[in-house]
Amino acid sequence: MTVLRFKRILLKLSGEVLMGENGLAIDPAVTARVAGEIADVKAQGYELCVVVGGGNIFRGLAAAAKGFERATADHMGMLATVMNALAVQNALEQIGVSTRVQSAISMDKICEPVIRRRAERHLEKGRVVIFAAGVGEPYFTTDSGAALRAAEMKCDALFKGTSVDGVYDADPKVVPGATRYNTVSYDTVLAKNLKVMDASAIALCRDNNIPIVVFNIREHGNFAAVLAGEGVSTTVQKEQ
Ligand code: UDP
Numbered sequence: 001m002t003v004l005r006f007k008r009i010l011l012k013l014s015g016e017v018l019m020g021e022n023g024l025a026i027d028p029a030v031t032a033r034v035a036g037e038i039a040d041v042k043a044q045g046y047e048l049c050v051v052v053g054g055g056n057i058f059r060g061l062a063a064a065a066k067g068f069e070r071a072t073a074d075h076m077g078m079l080a081t082v083m084n085a086l087a088v089q090n091a092l093e094q095i096g097v098s099t100r101v102q103s104a105i106s107m108d109k110i111c112e113p114v115i116r117r118r119a120e121r122h123l124e125k126g127r128v129v130i131f132a133a134g135v136g137e138p139y140f141t142t143d144s145g146a147a148l149r150a151a152e153m154k155c156d157a158l159f160k161g162t163s164v165d166g167v168y169d170a171d172p173k174v175v176p177g178a179t180r181y182n183t184v185s186y187d188t189v190l191a192k193n194l195k196v197m198d199a200s201a202i203a204l205c206r207d208n209n210i211p212i213v214v215f216n217i218r219e220h221g222n223f224a225a226v227l228a229g230e231g232v233s234t235t236v237q238k239e240q
Contacts, residue, residue, distance in 0.1 A: 005229060006156035008047040008123065011038065012146035012197075014162050015056035015084055016216055021130040025056045026087045030218075033170030034161075035091035037223040038128065040204070042045040044224065047123045050130045050151050052088055054080030060138065074138030078105055079209055081142055085132035086110070098127045104136025104145065116152055123153075143197035147204035158210050160197065166234030167196050180232075196236055205236070212236040 017034055020027025042048055050129075062073035082103055089099045100122045101111035111119065111132065119129045134145030143160075150158040167189070170178040186206035189196050196202060196214060205212050215226045215233035225231030 004045060005227060006046065008153065008155045009047070009154065009227070010049040010051060010146060010150040010155040010158045011053045011223075012143065012158060012160045013050060013084075013088065013217065014160075015053040015080065017161060017163055018087060019056045019086060026084065028091075031087050031091045032094070033220070035097070036093060037161075037217055037220070038092060039095050039097050040224050041227060042128060046227070046228075048128045049119070049123070049155060050088065050128060051134075051142055051149055052081055052084040052130065052132060053142040054078065054084055056080075057083060059174055062089060071138040072138075078133040078136070078138075082107065082110070082132040082186075089130055092128060092131075098125075100127050100128055101130045101132055104131070104133035114138075119153060129153075131153070135142060140188060141198050141201070143201035144204065147197070147201040147208075147210070150202075150210050151204060151208045155210065158205060158212045160212060160214045160225070161223065162214065163216060163218050164214075165216040165232045166214050167194055167236065169194070171195070181234045183235045183237060183240070186236055187239065189236055196234075203227045206238065209238060 002185050018026050018031045020030045054077050057080035058077045060077040063073035064070040085101045089101050092099050102114045104114050106113045116215045122129045131149050134140055134142040168178040168180050172178040189202055213233050213235050223230050226233045
């Protein structure tokens with residue numbers, strides 16, 4: 001029997017990983033592929049919590065810059081994360097993975113509210129728990145939601161599935177020759193303002209000693225490979 005590196009993990013999915021080339025905010029084929037990556041990892045015996053973003057549909061900060069009132073815009077952003085959570089739930093259940101969605105904003109016709117002990121029981125029963133609506137308050141992001149759920153659910157690591165393969169010392173799209181870190185400390189990320197997650201999420205992970213693994217979830221087999229300690233990724237952790 002293979003010994004797993006971690007027992008319980010939290011996967012943060014940026015909303016953009018559900019987008020397709022065709023401009024669809026939630027592309028069913030792309031969402032199905034992401035669900036497939038999650039199902040493969042689940043089948044290996046990991047306990048899985050998932051936090052989904054909403055940036056593919058609506059980002060509060062961007063809307064506020066265009067004149068929206070910030071709190072209203074953030075409420076809309078949180079609703080976007082619920083749509084994504086349902087899309088991921090649907091895709092997972094279609095391939096036989098049992099799930100529950102818990103939202104930080106109560107929507108009792110659609111999903112459960114966030115109840116930690118109940119989420120715990122779902123994990124014991126082998127369900128994937130998908131957390132929606134971030135922390136449930138404006139002026140936050142789903143990165144903070146991911147760090148919070150990782151801490152309260154006592155996850156061994158936070159895996160951030162995006163469409164880039166790790167953390168670079170500069171923006172690789174702008175700076176040719178930017179290099180990817182294999183590991184980097186929380187404090188370096190904060191001091192250099194590296195684009196990993198927002199500062200409050202990094203600080204919460206640091207204070208609870210939760211490693212953050214940034215990887216590309218769009219590459220087939222990469223999530224499982226990175227979990228096995230292979231594949232391409234960056235781990236943000238305490239200074240060694
Ligand atoms: N949001 C919020 N509070 C939260 C989580 C999210 O107000 O606790 C809003 C915020 O407007 C954010 C949007 O929801 O821009 C979508 O989430 P996020 O930008 O984190 O999504 P991602 O970048 O991961 O796709």
